[in-house]
Amino acid sequence: MKHSSKLILSLGLIFLFPLFNSLQAEQKNNQEYTAKILEYTTAKFFLTELVDHLPASDTVPTPQKILGNIIGAPNILHYTADINKYMRAVAEASPRVIAFSIGQSDEGKEMITAAVSDEKNIERIERIKEILRLLADPRKINDSEAEKLITEGVPIYWITGAMHSTETGSPEMLMELVYRLAVEETDFIKAIRKNVVVLVTPVLEIDGRDRYVDTYRYKKEHQDKKSLPLVYWGNYVAHDNNRDTIGLALKMSDNLSKHYFEWHPTIMHDLHESVPYLYTSTGTGPYNAWLDPITINEWHELAYVEISEMTKRGVPGVWTHGFFDGWAPSYAFYLAMFHNSLGRFYETFGGTGADTLVRTVGGQSQRAWYRPNPPLKAVKWSFRNNINLQQSALLFALKHVADNKSKFAKDFYLKSKRSVAKARAEGPAAWVIPADQKRPLAAADLVNLLRKHGAEIHKADKEFTLQKEKFVAGSYIIRLDQPYSRCVDMLLDTQYYNPDDPRPYDDTGWTLGALHNVNTVRATDQKVLEVPMTLLEKDVKVEGMVVNPKNAVAFLINHRAENALMKFRFELQEMKMQAAETSFKAGDKKFNPGTFIIPVKENPEDMLSRLKNATKDLGLTAYGVASVPKVKTHELAVPRIAILHTWVFTQNEGWFRLAFEKLGIPYSYISVHDIKDTEDLKNKYDVIIFPPVMLGKAQRLVNGISSDSPIPWKKSEKYPNLGGPDSRDDIRGGMEFKGILNLRRFIEEGGCFIPITNNVSLPIDYGMVESVAVVEPKNLKARGAVLQTRIIDTRSPISYGYDRTLGVYFAGAPVLETGMKAVFGVDIQELFDGEAKGRASGRGSLKDADVIQGRPLQPPKIKGAGTGIPPEYREMMKLYLPPDLNTIRVILRFSQKEKLLLSGLLAGGEELQNKAAVIDVPLGKGHILLFAINPMWRYETQGSFFLLFNAALNYNYLDAGRPKPAEKK
């Protein structure tokens, strides 16, 4: 049976591709490998003539020779080490391939890239790199030089695989692709070799790939047991590793970024798997508004080459347009887009690991204008099919670039030129980051991030005036007459996402000035380009210092919500420090509430030298004073902080861990099981932060994962990649009721619990908080937007160091209601006022009193008259008034709808305006802080980190500044 079906399949192929088969020269095929390709492909229309065989080679090993199986064999996935081994073996054997390390993963494993081209190109590879480097900066060459360089050089096409660990096909396919490109002697492949350098980075998320292969092997070897969920992918985040290109916080992003700047690849192509059968990226729009339109045209050009070549060969389900939008720049392929190259991606049809199975397609099997030849409703799908489609389409793209090599190199040069021209054409001319702003460290951080993105940044040599504003000497000027002007403008500008546009695929706003709490100025006046300025040659480091150390009795460090202050507390943890509870003056300097006061007397003798070192290193300034300021203070803690995770979803907490580690702030990493099993949590921790869990319904947090047999998540000899960053013999269950009780006790005994975004439902649904409710808005759309909040409670320690407004990241939920409406679910007043709302039609204006004819005019006010709520109800309601009704403190509120949107998408803003963004709820001796906003998102929200840090440092004194009952209105 098997043989005959294979035969029919082969015959079918021969008939299907008579035209294309003539392309294959006399080179012999590896017959065994070829037979397996045909065997593992489930239908002839999932093959093309490019991949229906494997050419034989006497010198270069096939994947089968090194790894034992052909690529795409059922049930076989390879570890990164095997993939690297294969790439190196090919490089060893072929003069057309080199392989080299590009860095390490977050967990210390090696990332590699292989380069394939013809021998001549490989020999002159350094020159090819140099040519692209020169073309990348048109300020240094003229057009005729560029023309020569374009003729001399070749474009570089960089393919990356396995960003997402559950998407398993690409690294396998890339091994075969490298082999094929190295050995095949058809005119088709020769043209690619001659005119393109192909870079292949087979695995981006190294740590996650190896974890996934372990879970897949576990599944195959324990058919009787439940399969293991991939609890973690990388060390910090899962799917969001492809959202790090703004913050560049993961090692992977760092490696890729350096890789980009070394090679300046003309095209970067990232391989993903989700929808059937092959989606090639353009997008539904709105497209990113800062890109050169040439880039968008290139998207379409290559997409339609692939669609048309594949469709011609009878391959169904190759399409474009209807998948992602094209808006946000946080994806890895933006490393190319930011720098005038082209970034693109595929989504191909994966499966479960390397299984063969019948797969049914829903809506995407429908015809649409952008999918005239849709996927089939149901089909037997194999791992090899996925390999065939990815590889074929890529080869068509590579061939198109090879055939149009000058065009793509010219486009790259032209886009670079137009980026340089931006300052004087469409503008703005520059962005200015004033040096004299309140948070010089945050400004320096932002400058350094932009430098990491390749931006050139200058410092003004002297004071200047621009657009009626004065800027001090030393202000940062980012001229937009530089090659990477679009990247800078994209990251600093304001985004507007029309709510009527297609549903956004991801975040809609990312304005870094607002998110970093740094003042940035868009300079449209071209005079800014004439300001005398000096190029920064290295990263900015703000030098800290100690002022007036002589005879000082205390040192003051002003609180401006600079993240370094948190690190400072931990660097000098055995020192006694106080926080000022209000603002005060010392000499002629004004200090903010929260200012650190470090008394000399109570601290060790060597404190001054240590203070000098720490402030110098962290860029903080400590002022010595001859008398201790007369201001109410409390002790600043060195809090024991725990970051709490579930086993249901670990991703978003990874961004919190990452931020803590980057800033050098110690924390314990605990799971819901630790909450359940630790009765005396307060003995171990002072602050427990509970970062957002996707679909974080309270019940799921409490009940966790259910299964009738244990689910281990830990390393073993057989599965060395499982486990980590946290591990456990059995991850079933959640916090349970026991955990709720432990958590409640922790808070009542003085701990601070901080659930973020949807996790607020845990303390609300389980009765720890009563006067706050999560409400379902009807019209609100604010997906991943940057919104403005107002600091309402300026005396709460949580707002120390902040100004009156703060730009925050809001994911779109939750919306929090407070007070009576939260308690009763309805507006009681409104309920009883009923139809008496407003005034009846009658005499006078809207504000006048009506006059009823034929009876005495009622006096306007009667003593003792209250609301329309009947007295008997008012008495009864008292029984239901919760204890926290008058003790909750709203620290931040969303601004009025007119001012709410700073960047991104906002519709239905009236449902969010004035709603609480951060609430402090006292419980026993401790506090619950409810965050509707996410203060630690994707390493982009540095400006709101300190809301958490303030809470932690002052966890024991969060009641400071609380209005006394008498003061309450």
Ligand SMILES: [Zn+2]
């Ligand atoms: Zn993906």
